[in-house]
Amino acid sequence: MTKQFRIGVAEDEPDMREFYEIVIPELGHQLLWAARSGVGLLKNFEIERPDLLIVDVQMPFLGGLEAVRRLSCDTVPVIVVSGFHDQQTMAKVDAEQILAYLVKPIREADLKTSIMVVMHQFEEFQKLRQQDTITLATRRVMQLTHVSEQQAMHRLNQLMIKEKRTLVEVSETILGAIDYVDDGKTSHV
Known part of the structure; x- marks a missing residue:
């Protein structure tokens, strides 16, 4: 199916x-x-x-x-x-x-094939994008807190469990907060 x-x-x-x-x-x-x-x-x-x-x-x-x-x-x-x-x-x-x-x-067959191929490609692209988001958030946590990659991932996982959110959602929130703080630093210069 x-x-x-x-x-x-x-x-x-x-x-x-x-x-x-x-x-x-x-x-x-x-x-x-x-x-x-x-x-x-x-x-x-x-x-x-x-x-x-x-x-x-x-x-x-x-x-x-x-x-x-x-x-x-x-x-x-x-x-x-x-x-x-x-x-x-x-x-x-x-x-x-x-x-x-x-x-x-x-033709119906061409539309069917295109839908399936496009959706598969898009899902793979989304997985890569999510992995990039997690990787970037991990690196930023490492930079800001001076911890190892393993420790940074552990912190992200703890936050994920505490907040009952996905790892991608936690990573996006962290990156958004960091960007907000960074923008605040540059807007007052």
Whole structure:
């Protein structure tokens, strides 16, 4: 059984929206919403955040890539869809670090494969990011308290247990506090 993902779509073409409305549930996923424009994507995203976005490049008022850029959110993976595959479009997509690019017309099998590959890549990326956060927090604790790496990790683990939070959450809190203190030191200079 594959994991079910909550998917948000931004597509201005009615036949493509209908395709997603039919195919996404058939693939075992939930279609949260299907916006008709980049503006609709932004509004829907604020209300209900999906696990994955499928976004058309060219839409009226606000294109898909610009909408994704405005989200300034790297916590949701994006599959970009376009009727074009010229160099200029590809360069725009590449600049946004999009994980998958599908050219219309889309086949159900291609969408299924892209969803699974993108979500797997994104989960691996998130694991690496979390490990980097823990490593950075450990180093900062070592620097500030002059303890060994093992002692710093022990302190993080103790805090994790005491606060009933994950190691990543504790690490993010510590890094945020250190950044806040560091910003306070430089803002009064």
